[in-house]
Amino acid sequence: DVKVTQSSRYLVKRTGEKVFLECVQDMDHENMFWYRQDPGLGLRLIYFSYDVKMKEKGDIPEGYSVSREKKERFSLILESASTNQTSMYLCASSLTGLETGELFFGEGSRLTVL
Amino acid sequence: GQNIDQPTEMTATEGAIVQINCTYQTSGFNGLFWYQQHAGEAPTFLSYNVLDGLEEKGRFSSFLSRSKGYSYLLLKELQMKDSASYLCAVMDSNYQLIWGAGTKLIIKP
Numbered sequence: 001d002v003k004v005t006q007s008s009r010y011l012v013k014r015t016g017e018k019v020f021l022e023c024v025q026d027m028d029h030e031n032m033f034w035y036r037q038d039p040g041l042g043l044r045l046i047y048f049s050y051d052v053k054m055k056e057k058g059d060i061p062e063g064y065s066v067s068r069e070k071k072e073r074f075s076l077i078l079e080s081a082s083t084n085q086t087s088m089y090l091c092a093s094s095l096t097g098l099e100t101g102e103l104f105f106g107e108g109s110r111l112t113v114l
Numbered sequence: 115g116q117n118i119d120q121p122t123e124m125t126a127t128e129g130a131i132v133q134i135n136c137t138y139q140t141s142g143f144n145g146l147f148w149y150q151q152h153a154g155e156a157p158t159f160l161s162y163n164v165l166d167g168l169e170e171k172g173r174f175s176s177f178l179s180r181s182k183g184y185s186y187l188l189l190k191e192l193q194m195k196d197s198a199s200y201l202c203a204v205m206d207s208n209y210q211l212i213w214g215a216g217t218k219l220i221i222k223p
Contacts, residue, residue: 042118043157045211102162108154108156
């Protein structure tokens, strides 16, 4: 079974802090994604990566950056956390190919910014 | 703009049948996905439709009409464990997934 592991299930940070969210997948997937999930809204794509050291902006990249130094690991970075970044963050991976919509998700990291 | 609409919440009775609808307006179409998400857990893949018609997978079926921009997920013989949110997502012409806000399904005994 594919396993996508997010390092922290719950985090509480203060405004202005730098936040790292880590995601690791164990199935050698090419594609990795970071989404945020907010009540009443569909999943919104922050960043994605189709290969090591490659990254592409999604729909809402402002205030975020990412790092993919190894194939299995995709990190989301909030350089200076703000209260409007309080959300559930979901990491996902998929097999190679643009048309692969079957995503494997991690259990999420719920971030609260005070 | 691109838009996916699905009901916010539905209630059904254990053992019954429920249909969750999803309508979409997107820039192109490369398939429609349904995911299940239990509270506090990761979304998990249920189905994928790219051609018109009904795809059956056990108690769950998914239907697509591309001309109407419409899909539904049909759940039969409902069980309490089916209480979850059901997410509809469409892959557009750029192979990007556009997500609906999800339908929270509540199953009552």
